[in-house]
Amino acid sequence: MGFETVAFYVLALLAVAASLGVVAQRNPMHSVMLLIASFGALAGLYILLDSPFTAVTQIIVYAGAIMVLFLFVVMLLNVGREDAAEWDRSHPLNKPAARRLGAALAVFLLLELAWAVWHATTREAVGLASVSSGGVSSVAAIGRSIFTDYSFQFEATSILILAAMVGAVVLARKEQE
């Protein structure tokens, strides 16, 4: 087994374990921390995929900015552990019929995933290491693409960010009586 294979499996395991932790944790603070770990593992996978720009953006934008925003809100609202009894009482899907249907669908989904894993590991396919990367790791090429082919979309995102900024300020503002 080469370095790339070992690194892929370690990072994939880390990402899946951390994501499972996010969903299983009842303390939102721990969920946010585990999600940061999951994003770190994904950044490692991006480096394995010859995409250093995306890996660094993942760390700076996701782990650095978005997750800090989440941490800030968790701390601001000072939310504690989720109450399991309240979960049982208030979950809209916690009814016998919905439970049975949900369990059946979950088993179906797990079977599908197992089938996909089995095919991905047994089927003959060309390894990514032997496919030409064709300069996908070049930050210059990405920048050229953003500012030429995708220049309209790039400008549209600036409107989106402006709208989100104004929206966040208006929504979170205290109402004046």
Added chain:
Amino acid sequence: MDITLNHYLVLSAVLFSIGTAGVFLRRNVITLLLSIEIMLNAVNLTFVAAGRQYAAVDGQVIVFFVMTVAAAEAAVGLAIIIALFRHRESLNPEAFTSLKW
């Protein structure tokens, strides 16, 4: 055995399923938003892996836009959570059903 595109697609499917399960199972709006972030990241992984396979930078450009949308979504979503928490003192989505018919 070499790592192929299939490995990345399966990993992405697993992560997306975990995120979906989180949206269905959790009763805390902050964790719901975190689960949505897991799903967005699973999709990002498919874009980068496919871009690598077909030697195109477009995958990474789209991931760049997805990150922008995720940032906007997180900012507005968290502002809504703060506003709702101020009114109801709760993070359980069942507390916010006054608009439900």
